[in-house]
Amino acid sequence: MRGMKEMTYQHSESTRIVLRSLVRVICPPEAAPIADDIVAHMALTIGASPAVLQKLIGTGLTTYDLGALPRYGKRARSLSDAQAEAYYVSWEHGLTPLHVQFARAINQLMSLSCYEQPLMMEAVGFRPGPWIDEVRAKRLRVFAADVARQEAQVLAPDPLRPSKPEAR
Amino acid sequence: MVAARQALHEGTRPSGVITRHDIHGDLVVDADVLVIGSGAGGATVAAELAEAGYDVVVLEEGSYYQTRDFTADTSGMVRQLYRDGGATMALGNPPILYQEGRAVGGSTVINGGMSWRTPDKILARWEKEAGLHGIAKDLEAHFARVERRINVAPMDAEAIGTDNHLLKQGADALGWNIIGNLRNQNHCVGSNRCAFGCPTGAKQSSLVSYIPRALHYGARIFADVKVKRIMRHGKRATGAIGTVNGTPHHVTVRAKLVCLSAGAIHTPALLARSGFRTPSGQLGHNLSMHPNVKVVAIFDQPVTNWKGAHQAFQVREFQDQGLVFAAIGMPPSVLAMSFPHRGRQLGELMSRYDNMMLAGMLCEDTRTGRVRSVNGKPQAFYQLADEDAANLKRGVSLLSELLFAAGAKQILLPFHGAKDLHSADDARALLKANTPTRGWEVVTVHMMGTARMGADRSAAVTDAHGMVHDADRLMIADASLFPTPIGVNPMETIMALATRGAAHVIDNARRLLS
Ligand SMILES: Cc1cc2nc3c(=O)[nH]c(=O)nc-3n(C[C@H](O)[C@H](O)[C@H](O)COP(=O)(O)OP(=O)(O)OC[C@H]3O[C@@H](n4cnc5c(N)ncnc54)[C@H](O)[C@@H]3O)c2cc1C
Ligand code: SF4
Numbered sequence: 072m073r074g075m076k077e078m079t080y081q082h083s084e085s086t087r088i089v090l091r092s093l094v095r096v097i098c099p100p101e102a103a104p105i106a107d108d109i110v111a112h113m114a115l116t117i118g119a120s121p122a123v124l125q126k127l128i129g130t131g132l133t134t135y136d137l138g139a140l141p142r143y144g145k146r147a148r149s150l151s152d153a154q155a156e157a158y159y160v161s162w163e164h165g166l167t168p169l170h171v172q173f174a175r176a177i178n179q180l181m182s183l184s185c186y187e188q189p190l191m192m193e194a195v196g197f198r199p200g201p202w203i204d205e206v207r208a209k210r211l212r213v214f215a216a217d218v219a220r221q222e223a224q225v226l227a228p229d230p231l232r233p234s235k236p237e238a239r
Numbered sequence: 240m241v242a243a244r245q246a247l248h249e250g251t252r253p254s255g256v257i258t259r260h261d262i263h264g265d266l267v268v269d270a271d272v273l274v275i276g277s278g279a280g281g282a283t284v285a286a287e288l289a290e291a292g293y294d295v296v297v298l299e300e301g302s303y304y305q306t307r308d309f310t311a312d313t314s315g316m317v318r319q320l321y322r323d324g325g326a327t328m329a330l331g332n333p334p335i336l337y338q339e340g341r342a343v344g345g346s347t348v349i350n351g352g353m354s355w356r357t358p359d360k361i362l363a364r365w366e367k368e369a370g371l372h373g374i375a376k377d378l379e380a381h382f383a384r385v386e387r388r389i390n391v392a393p394m395d396a397e398a399i400g401t402d403n404h405l406l407k408q409g410a411d412a413l414g415w416n417i418i419g420n421l422r423n424q425n426h427c428v429g430s431n432r433c434a435f436g437c438p439t440g441a442k443q444s445s446l447v448s449y450i451p452r453a454l455h456y457g458a459r460i461f462a463d464v465k466v467k468r469i470m471r472h473g474k475r476a477t478g479a480i481g482t483v484n485g486t487p488h489h490v491t492v493r494a495k496l497v498c499l500s501a502g503a504i505h506t507p508a509l510l511a512r513s514g515f516r517t518p519s520g521q522l523g524h525n526l527s528m529h530p531n532v533k534v535v536a537i538f539d540q541p542v543t544n545w546k547g548a549h550q551a552f553q554v555r556e557f558q559d560q561g562l563v564f565a566a567i568g569m570p571p572s573v574l575a576m577s578f579p580h581r582g583r584q585l586g587e588l589m590s591r592y593d594n595m596m597l598a599g600m601l602c603e604d605t606r607t608g609r610v611r612s613v614n615g616k617p618q619a620f621y622q623l624a625d626e627d628a629a630n631l632k633r634g635v636s637l638l639s640e641l642l643f644a645a646g647a648k649q650i651l652l653p654f655h656g657a658k659d660l661h662s663a664d665d666a667r668a669l670l671k672a673n674t675p676t677r678g679w680e681v682v683t684v685h686m687m688g689t690a691r692m693g694a695d696r697s698a699a700v701t702d703a704h705g706m707v708h709d710a711d712r713l714m715i716a717d718a719s720l721f722p723t724p725i726g727v728n729p730m731e732t733i734m735a736l737a738t739r740g741a742a743h744v745i746d747n748a749r750r751l752l753s
Contacts, residue, residue, distance in 0.1 A: 095582075096581065096582060097581045097582065097585075098581075098582070098585070098586075099582060099583060099585055099586025099587075099589070100582075100583060100586065101586060102586075112314070115314065115315075115318060116314060116318070116324060118318075118324075119317070119318035119321075119323065119324030119326075120323055120324045120326040121323045121326060121327070124323075124326060156582075175579070178579070178581050179576045179577075180576075182572075182575040182576050182578070182581070182585060183314065183572045183573070183575065183576040184314075184572075185572075185575065186570075186571040186572035186574075186575040186576075186589065187313065187314050187572045191571070191589075192570075192571060192572075194590075195571050195589055195590065195592035195593065196543075196592065196593045197545060197570060197571050197592065199311040199313075199430075199432070199545060199570070200310075200311040202430065202545070202546060203310075203311055203430050203432065203438045203439070206428035206429060206430050206439060207428070207430070207438060207439040207440075209428055210426050210428045210439050210440075210441060213426075214425075214426040217425060217426055218425060218426065218440075221390055221425040221443070224387070224388075224390075225388070225443075225447070225448050225451055225452055226451065226452060226455045228290070229290075229384075229387075229388075230290055230291065231287050231290065231291060231384070231738065231741060231742050231745060232291060232742060232745045232746065
């Protein structure tokens with residue numbers, strides 16, 4: 072069972088909805104059809120990060136969501152596209168360094184998750200899987216003798232000191 | 240003696256590797272030597288002492304992976320192989336994002352494989368400032384031994400990708416010194432996945448070199464075990480207690496000698512929380528970081544930076560001034576994350592991903608930070624010195640000049656709000672521009688020096704061989720030992736010091752291991 076933290080963190084429903092509403096602001100328009108996948112991927116990344124960061128992100132998103140109320144009379148999650156853009160910009164160039172840092176952090180996390188999606192990787196021509204397969208096979212085919220020699224070297228006796236250990 | 244084959248061909252986990260799935264209750268284990276951490280330092284000590292005939296147990300917090308586990312899933316690899324998903328931060332202005340491996344093999348599993356001996360001028364400084372007389376001469380044989388073991392070699396020419404050729408082209412055009420990187424690899428074929436676990440088995444990280452060797456000579460490696468505390472009897476270390484990740488179980492190892500190799504952030508924290516105090520009061524101090532900034536250059540022609548060997552060259556023209564440059568291929572997600580752009584603009588920028596080249600530098604820093612314990616966890620504090628910031632900015636300007644000489648059309652800077660560069664003149668003008676450091680993106684993967692060695696017990700944490708001053712049967716073998724930053728990639732220095740430490744243990748076995 073690997074990636075323990077991955078399994079313990081899940082977005083709250085509220086976090087998921089706010090993040091979902093930010094996809095149109097942060098990701099390129101062509102990512103719209105995969106918004107749910109992007110948000111789901113963010114849960115994995117957040118889940119692997121330090122607990123304190125997880126808490127900060129949760130608190131920050133709640134503040135972000137509610138912070139739209141005084142200005143728009145509704146939460147950030149319910150803003151129109153134009154309002155959502157203007158509201159995010161107000162954080163991006165924010166009142167305090169905390170606003171700025173939070174907007175930047177969400178941008179970073181979401182951009183990462185956006186370009187981890189197969190659709191987006193394909194769109195920019197990034198296809199590491201076949202490339203890895205190709206060069207791995209080439210290495211074993213072309214350099215088999217050297218590969219075997221190195222493997223043998225790794226295990227071959229080569230004592231650091233000639234004598235037997237004194238203590239044994 | 241336990242047989243262990245190379246990780247690449249392992250159908251199953253080698254015997255000798257014990258993971259959380261094998262542990263179903265509290266365990267007590269006896270050994271001659273307990274090694275805490277299995278990275279560059281720990282794996283080396285474990286292999287050397289196991290081969291010398293000692294019963295070695297390694298406790299490693301991270302999990303055990305094999306070459307076949309390293310896939311094209313970038314962020315999946317980061318979550319599995321990096322501590323805290325790579326989101327660890329040294330506090331200061333600017334904060335510095337640092338990254339550490341957390342797996343059997345430690346940071347060597349995710350490192351770039353650059354393998355360099357400690358520069359002569361640094362060893363001379365260590366002799367003079369830390370009283371480490373004769374260390375330069377002494378280390379020669381150990382460097383050679385490490386290089387043999389991890390196969391330090393120049394790159395195969397055909398594995399070098401376009402980004403690195405461009406770096407060389409730019410340096411050659413300016414007449415700057417650029418050298419081929421020596422790397423611990425055996426026919427690296429340029430998959431450019433070093434930072435996510437080498438999927439071909441070419442990189443001779445500790446995972447496929449010292450770890451199989453340690454197992455072959457009988458060492459036992461407990462993965463998924465986080466050491467909470469080193470046990471002691473007065474000043475004598477007697478073992479350690481760890482918890483098995485995700486379970487309530489404990490593993491207790493009783494040993495004649497404890498070797499701490501948890502890396503420069505965790506080693507001082509673990510010593511402190513185990514109640515060890517050193518006479519110098521320097522434990523956790525002296526943190527060097529080789530701060531690092533990167534630029535993204537966009538070319539008219541395709542670069543396809545994800546194909547080709549990782550960092551095939553290094554620009555050494557400014558090494559005397561503490562700066563070394565290299566090209567680093569990165570997946571689109573990592574680049575997208577580094578840009579302030581978003582929405583349609585991000586899409587437009589990323590549509591040129593295939594034409595992008597990422598290049599960066601390490602800076603030999605002049606100021607040190609500190610690791611403190613906050614709520615029982617290590618927290619790094621590091622304030623970038625003004626002169627180092629000036630050096631980094633100069634480095635960005637010079638590196639940008641090189642990239643324009645190689646044909647770059649646009650360069651994106653790591654300084655928040657700074658305008659993109661479009662010419663070598665822009666690059667030179669950058670030196671006069673106002674770029675407040677609080678908006679800089681500074682990262683590092685080289686943390687060093689938090690338990691520095693030295694002859695003077697009132698100034699250093701360990702002696703010249705890594706034995707902790709004022710403690711008994713407790714040694715350190717990792718990056719914490721460095722008295723100063725070294726200005727080049729540190730792995731080989733760590734391994735050579737660990738080999739030297741192991742030789743000291745064997746030579747003094749009657750005292751240390753009886
Ligand atoms: C992305 C990246 C790229 C790099 N590239 C290069 C390069 O090209 N060349 C180079 O020379 N150097 C490079 N480095 C640096 C180099 O890998 C490290 O300096 C080196 O591995 C440090 O060795 P170490 O033994 O001090 O610690 P590590 O190798 O980090 O090993 C420490 C181990 O201790 C374990 N540990 C920590 N605390 C505990 C605990 N409480 N209980 C049990 N286990 C614990 C950790 O999980 C880890 O596995 C790179 C590093 C990174 C992260
Ligand atoms: S670039 Fe070479 S060493 Fe790095 S991961 Fe690929 S094959 Fe392995």
